[in-house]
Amino acid sequence: MKWSDYGKLGLDQLRRRKVVTALCAMGIAIGSASIIVAVAFGESIAHYSEKQMGHYLKTDEITIYRGDEGGGAGRGLTKSKLEVIRSLPHVKAVASFVELGEAGFTIDGSKTGRVQLIATELEALTAFEHEFAQGSPNGGSNAVVLNYGAVRGVFDERTSQVRSRLMQENGGDRALQQQLRLMDTMPYAMYRKTMILQVGDGEQGGGMGPPGSGTSGTAAGTAKRVELPVRVGGVLKIPEEAPEYMIWNNKQAYVPYELAARLLELRKAANPAAAASLPSLEQPSQVVVKVDSTNHVAEVDELIRKLNLNTQNNLHRKEQMNGEFVIIRLIFGGAGLFILFVASISIVVAMTMSTYQRRRQIGIMKVLGANLKQIRHMFIVESALLGVLGGSCGIVLSHWVVWGINAVINRFGGGPGSGEPEILFISWWILPLGMFFAVLTGVLSGIYPAVKASRTDALTAIKRE
Incomplete structure (x- = not known):
């Protein structure tokens, strides 16, 4: 069998089991989106801190x-x-x-x-x-x-006095305080x-x-x-x-x-x-x-x-901050990997159940001459396609999450200059990384079901069906 044949069989199975495919893809999407957002969060913190450091140091x-x-x-x-x-x-x-x-x-x-x-x-x-x-x-x-x-912030004495009085008398009016503070930026x-x-x-x-x-x-x-x-x-x-x-x-x-x-x-x-x-x-x-x-x-x-x-x-400070940024990236990346690992459990369960549901199909393929390697490849390709589907959805989901976080920060950040158009961002290299882990999760999750399916006894499977 060619790899294109494995792909066609895998896509056909994903279409047949829409509910299981949707649930597994959702799990991978959440996991891959989590790792993308987590790594982007660490990268954004590092970028923002380095930018601030560049202005001062x-x-x-x-x-x-x-x-x-x-x-x-x-x-x-x-x-x-x-x-x-x-x-x-x-x-x-x-x-x-x-x-x-x-x-x-x-x-x-x-x-x-x-x-x-x-x-x-x-x-x-x-x-x-x-x-x-x-x-x-x-x-x-x-x-x-x-x-x-x-x-x-250059204005006459009377304007300064009126501004100070309004700020004292309207301490609870957030909008007015914001407008009065903006006078310092004019x-x-x-x-x-x-x-x-x-x-x-x-x-x-x-x-x-x-x-x-x-x-x-x-x-x-x-x-x-x-x-x-x-x-x-x-x-x-x-x-x-x-x-x-x-x-x-x-x-x-x-x-x-x-x-x-x-x-x-x-x-x-x-x-x-x-x-x-x-x-x-x-x-x-x-x-x-x-x-x-x-x-x-x-x-x-x-x-x-x-x-x-x-x-x-400031070389030692830069080296110190770079070390701290590596730790931040590892922490957030590890959190995303853990979430992806939890999501992979559902794939293992779903694919294992799929082997029991498809015992007759596997038995017929063996009777027709399919060897163990081909059976394993079929399941692994199917789980890899599931990873691609979930990773693609995860990329879209991660952009939605990042957009929502930026919207909340810009809406409730407060203070002149505190809101920026893009506090949290996703670097171009993070997306392939998220897709890689999504596909890797699908492939690794499909190994056990593939081995389980390849060990299915053909005659027994046909008789039971």
């Missing part, structure tokens, strides 16, 4: 922190060491950053907001995957570059405009104090507040696929070192007593090194450490 970057100056010579981030780092092999770019504290600002006369001031070389921003939505880093010594979050046109920075030393951590206040609120109450007009020379583009909460919680203004020096002088004039606590532009808070490939990060990191500098990279 760059695996091709090395961060150098300022060491303890009392720990020995060469611990600080000096200009000579930075030049040595720039000359190292596989180093694409080096940028230094000095945190200047938080500042309030006003723009267009009445609109207010807050930003975290960071001194850096503006030209280096593009080398670290910062793209400009408006403007460029070459805006002049009095120009600042705002990140994507700094232009959001961008305000700031490019090429003049923003007034309020400079002072009143807040903890070197902050500038709330906008519009006459003093900084120090314990002594003697610090003055001064204003510094600057021009918005550029606005950074939102990183691709960045979550919304990351956007409106991250408000930064990058200032060139020349402007940073003026800011520090104004802060010294505003509060001379706090001059000793101000940051030094000669000692960056941190330096970030961009490496041409993640394969060379460890090598460059080792060379930098030889300069007696404290470094940190």
Whole structure:
């Protein structure tokens, strides 16, 4: 017999026993859909976590922190060491950053907001995957570059007060709370405009104090507040696929070192007593090194450490998370396999019952010359076809389940940016995997009935019938 003949016989038997075929196919469909959804769940978690990690942790970057100056010579981030780092092999770019504290600002006369001031070389921003939505880093010594979050949530004081009052008075109104929170995500046109920075030393951590206040609120109450007009020379583009909460919680203004020096002088004039606590532009808070490939990060990191500098990279975190993702996939995949194993029991029972119901057919085939191998092949092909049918239904069922889960998450997720069009997804390679296990389940489940059928005594089977 040809394999096509086995296929025709198998299809004929599946058509004859519609109820049994439907029940067995349903069991395989549920099992294969379970393993597809389970593996997709683990894959989606890994993908989502890696995407989130990619926004916060760059695996091709090395961060150098300022060491303890009392720990020995060469611990600080000096200009000579930075030049040595720039000359190292596989180093694409080096940028230094000095945190200047938080500042309030006003723009267009009445609109207010807050930003975290960071001194850096503006030209280096593009080398670290910062793209400009408006403007460029070459805006002049009095120009600042705002990140994507700094232009959001900028509104006048009265709007801010009304918004806060409505949120307090309508805490149980979910729809209204959602609309009020969305105000933080609305961008305000700031490019090429003049923003007034309020400079002072009143807040903890070197902050500038709330906008519009006459003093900084120090314990002594003697610090003055001064204003510094600057021009918005550029606005950074939102990183691709960045979550919304990351956007409106991250408000930064990058200032060139020349402007940073003026800011520090104004802060010294505003509060001379706090001059000793101000940051030094000669000692960056941190330096970030961009490496041409993640394969060379460890090598460059080792060379930098030889300069007696404290470094940190995210390779170990990536390896740790990859190990955790493997465990997640194994757990969910194992759960799906267990469900598929339970479903295979029904196939074994149904196919075994089929051998008793078809004893006469088997006996006649043996009398006509069918050997044991052909009898076994007939049952195994039939169970494999049952697996194909169940696996196909399982693929359709798994897509329905994934669509339903995504719909529930997007409907009840809540919060700006929490809902995404596709939280859970099925990668292309998972579908063949689900079909493979479905067919494998059918074949393995048909082995025992096939052996049982091949051992049927032909004469006895015909006489009993």
